[in-house]
Amino acid sequence: MSHRFKKIAVKIGSNVLTRVDGTLDITRMSALVDQISQLHKKGVEIVMVSSGAVASGRSVMGISKKMDVVDQRQLFSAVGQAKLINHYYDLFREHGITVGQVLTTKENFGSRRHYLNQRNCMRIMLDNKVIPIVNENDAVSVSELMFTDNDELSGLIASMMDMEALIILSNIDGIFNGSPSNPESKVIRQIEKGQDVADFIQSTKSTFGRGGMLTKTTIARKIADEGIDVIIANGKRDGILLQLLDKKQDVVCTRFVASPAEVSSVKKWIAHSEGFAKGEIHVNENAAKALTGDKAVSLLPIGATEIVGDFEKDDIIRIIDPQGVLLGVGKVQYNSLRSRELLGKKNQKPLVHCDYLYLE
């Protein structure tokens, strides 16, 4: 079989791995492991992002009305993650494949050093033919430091590991152009850059899902703009992964077409770092126009009007236009003190070089 992609991230949603009663669906897990093993043996590089810890822990412990939501999530995930990874470990062992567990938090994507540490960890696993199975470390990550959901995490992983495709497996065939329960609705097969599908998305989620379809759509667009194909497909369908990767097959799914532009590794990191910005640089109308134009330009001190916050050289900062709109994020070349001294000055080195600038 000739494969569409050689390097993929596969995100498996909680509802794919759980039955209606909340227990782990080992048959489904096993079917997915069979497919991933087959692809791995054919030389496809795979990083898995698997949800299901909370759902599987919940089915072991049972819901307690006495515990608050955060306590329950911490307890369920601690118990459930152990159970989940045990199953994966055993199922892959039957195929002679070793897997490794990577539990992470949003903070680990905050500094370039942490980011590269994580990338190195997964690179070394892949180079040693070990399949990384990633999940959020739900037991220790509290609300404000959490990923929106594992769709966001899988996007970060696909981007960080320079994957060719991100496959998001949910309990639905893709994004429908209406309510999925309406028989008239059809799956949107391809979504181009700039195509807005937000109006079609209902706020409904699967029983065990966290983010819903809207977060999938937002992250999918962003990742596709970085040059990575994103596919949303039904993980409950038999043989789905093999079909998606088989060039000769045309299986129902939604595909976000990847932008042809090459995005550097550091730009990919910056693109996902808005949440870690330490300050803001406000710019004038001319600078805003230049930055959002067709050419790649750096942000020069002459175009800056105000510096907000205290930051160090190489920190991430937000760039804000005169109307207060976020234009993008960048890695700043001076600390906040020096940046303030340079405000409005001519003939200075850029505050943010275009190689370290990501525009929304």
Ligand SMILES: Nc1ncnc2c1ncn2[C@@H]1O[C@H](COP(=O)(O)OP(=O)(O)O)[C@@H](O)[C@H]1O
């Ligand atoms: N237009 C739409 N097309 C497809 N699914 C939709 C749409 N609008 C809302 N959804 C809902 O999004 C759900 C998938 O998101 P989510 O529950 O977060 O899944 P997961 O647990 O796999 O991340 C679907 O089960 C469906 O109920």
Ligand SMILES: N[C@@H](CCC(=O)OP(=O)(O)O)C(=O)O
């Ligand atoms: N980290 C959580 C998953 C959270 C989540 O995003 O779930 P889902 O929307 O089903 O992918 C867990 O393992 O239970």
